[in-house]
Amino acid sequence: MQGRCRRANILPMSHEKREKILRLLADAPFFRGLSEEELVAALNSSTRKRVEKGSFYFHQGEEASKFYLLTGGRVRLTQINAEGHQVIMTHLGTGDGLGIIVALSKMKYPVSAEVVSGSTALVWSAERIFELMEHYPRLSLNGLKLVARRFSSLQERYRELATERVERRVARALIRLARQAGVTVDGGVLLDLPLSRQDLAEMTGTTLFTVSRICSRWEQGALISTSREKMVIRDKQQLTAIAEDLPQVWPVSQ
Amino acid sequence: MQGRCRRANILPMSHEKREKILRLLADAPFFRGLSEEELVAALNSSTRKRVEKGSFYFHQGEEASKFYLLTGGRVRLTQINAEGHQVIMTHLGTGDGLGIIVALSKMKYPVSAEVVSGSTALVWSAERIFELMEHYPRLSLNGLKLVARRFSSLQERYRELATERVERRVARALIRLARQAGVTVDGGVLLDLPLSRQDLAEMTGTTLFTVSRICSRWEQGALISTSREKMVIRDKQQLTAIAEDLPQVWPVSQ
DNA sequence: CGCGTTCTTGACTAGAATCAATGCATGTGG
């Protein structure tokens, strides 16, 4: 892609850069517990890839052949049904693995991985990641723990979807996003990623209209303040009250 | 519990019985690929437990301290929210593992495991299963593959819940149950587990009333035939048509 | 046989989807 690259999609790397990435690798939950040499071995068998906002690491239905470790940016995993109705499963950030669960099972990717803000990743082939796991059993265990955690979280959201009203689901989605991508600004917590009404709808299993109405109400009640694809949480307590069905300090809905 | 047992909850075991269980262990996806000696070592560090219909292996929120491998019967995993609204996550049967995902993460059980038809299981402590995984890395890999598969399946159902209408969700639930617990009888496939309207509702995120109406319609159209807590699928093709939104041979709904 | 479940059906309601029209930013090119 760039002139300095010897191969397509492979970024050049200075010594410092390499060191930095090694540190990142050491901190990534998937590689935790590996020795320095083991990390280097893993790193040496990876390539690097940069994907810009709006592009995809992979699409749902493609043969799963790669494992990615995000070294920057944010990615969302989406699934789409036959009628074209889309759902956002989760957001991933720096240090998160992409495609762990499939690279070793000869499956197709069950979701698409769309970049929300310009991102970079380390890439391994399925075979290579399999070799690494055989050599360093620690990796399988790490992977198991990771998938287990994501599984539990998905289970919780599944129950939410099955039992809770839309307003509460949206409140919870915002609170989760705040944890993952919240930066403190004057007057609240800014969700540091582009977030349209449509996105929120796809995260909560509803429509952009319903989300819009809810947000309008909340803006009236000074729980949040929004502008196009931006959102600041101004009153986390109230929002939590809605999310958890606690008694509210001030009436908001209606 | 029984006089012949030396310890509570531990069943007596004849030589043949032991052989049979060893075979079952060898076939269980989680233990696949282990050598005879390794299997014996695993079996030797397990105890056995029997749990009757209506009782629980564990409850949501308890500290996860055990890993179970079902050697008979059926279990369902349920989650309940603060208001008491319950959701059935999945059904497990012989050879399936129970609590893999938590026994090694010091989490609380995110679901309850309720026995639907009298069941037996092998039991390991969390520490022991952790040791086994360290000694036999193959186990971590097996575990990872298993959880990965369950994860994908849950993702699919999540999307279903977010995007599909109730009728289709119920149709899919029945088809899944038929795959898992279907026995061919004259005139169709009997779902070989007690299955109330309430159960179906909890599997599909709806109410027993809506399920009842849908089942009545289907019974009229000869897609299924039901009696109290029993169900026979008579026209799988039509049911699949509803589940997949294929054109229907005969109009059913409305 | 009586009792407790489970199941059915009807009437009514409400939460949320759908559809349509319009307003508001943002970025673009003449």
Place this chain on the structure above:
DNA sequence: CCACATGCATTGATTCTAGTCAAGAACGCG
């Protein structure tokens, strides 16, 4: 710099799916 196109957001009107509540029937068990 303005006119315009485009995509995002708001709001209202309407419809409809599915939930709620109530009453009673059917079934199975002790």
